[in-house]
Amino acid sequence: MDVLTDLLRGAQARQSTVRQLIQRPPWALTFADPPDLTLVTILAGHCWIGFDEPARPPRRLAAGDIALLTGDADHTVRDDPGTPPQVVIRDGRKESLSAEPVASQPLRPRTYGDGLPGATVMVRTAYTLHGAVGARLLDLLPPLAIVAAGPRTRATLELLSAEVVRDEPGQDAVLHRLLDLLLALVLREWCIRPGGKIPDRTNAFADPAISGALNLLHGNPAHRWSVAELAGRAGMSRAAFAARFTELVGRPPLSYLTDWRMTLAADLLRDSDAPIAIVARTVGYQDAFAFSTAFKRARGVSPSAWRRSAIDPD
Structure with missing residues (x-):
């Protein structure tokens, strides 16, 4: 058994939330008290993601890019680095920070936003990890790692885009297995690239x-x-x-x-x-x-x- 497989098996990654968000500018969402590990996947458009700290400038994500975040620091996803946070999401509840908060009405299963043409489409998946093996895996990962769009993840993202909005028998099982695959692919891509750190x-x-x-x-x-x-x-x-x-x-x-x-x-x-x-x-x-x-x-x-x-x- 290889190291990454062993860590993933022992960490028992479980999804706590899976949400597709569709937003047109200007928009900015801050996620407070995040879980152990988060994946932000861009299906269309682009966004900026960061921790709102001067020492750690935000990073741009384009279609097909995937961000892996660890730790309990608040992070913000937005259309532009200059857009101030409009909504804080804490413990699954939204708190508006603006007179014109970002649109978040339900559109389809697991999907929120404005749903208008030209919007950024992203899927955010929050994971909880288990025990000492989970802690060991987190210790080996940076606060933010980005895997650029590429052929190894493209097919999985296409399946995810098609399945996340469906509401059919066995849908949760299908989504969770797709997301398990995506997480494994992202970790593998990150750790085998030059400068990888596992x-x-x-x-x-x-x-x-x-x-x-x-x-x-x-x-x-x-x-x-x-x-x-x-x-x-x-x-x-x-x-x-x-x-x-x-x-x-x-x-x-x-x-x-x-x-x-x-x-x-x-x-x-x-x-x-x-x-x-x-x-x-x-x-x-x-x-x-x-x-x-x-x-x-x-x-x-x-x-x-x-x-x-x-x-x-x-």
Whole structure:
């Protein structure tokens, strides 16, 4: 299993909202208290998207472009950088900031705006992510990443444009699977392009030997991996492999493995009532005491304390 697949599976991305917005200038929408991860997809026209901070200027999106946003900072989508916010959307409710707020009447299923010719058409999808794996995925992503229009996403966007306005049996299932596909495509496009930053802010995916080693670690984290075995699988000497892995990933191979095991263990402790010894074996520790020591070193608390805090945060 490759790294991105493993992260997406563990993060269990779920859509909380899917909305198509059709707006003619001037318009500006601020989204307050956003979820873990948001996709803004431009189907027609263009817009500007940003965080309303001087240090982070807004970015322009054209038809076919997709913006990926993470974190809890408010962001604004508008027709022009000079258009002031007209509406704030917070907790699913709209608050008007202008005497002439942006049009938002229902037009079709999941579709709002003015619906007039020449408008910008976009789909905004809000995702929630799960547990420690979800947090790890978010940590590897920037506040704003843009994937430009291209052949790899075009067919999915065409399907999304056709399906988002329909109201037929199984419609939610169709949309959610399309959006899962779109999210995976966007993350893949972003992380394999020059300067992509998964995993751990590196270009490790571009190196076949190191990428292959990462896939081995994620495919079987409970295996008793050694640097020598990983180096042999990569066709490199032990010293050369360890140096190359550390350079690209930012930490030594076994340190990366331990960190990933602790991430998996944190979610197993949170989401199941399996005994700690079983959790330990699942992530590669035959000795529950050694596992508890490693977990406390990584998380600052014992496995049992972590589980209690996950059940009762107060």
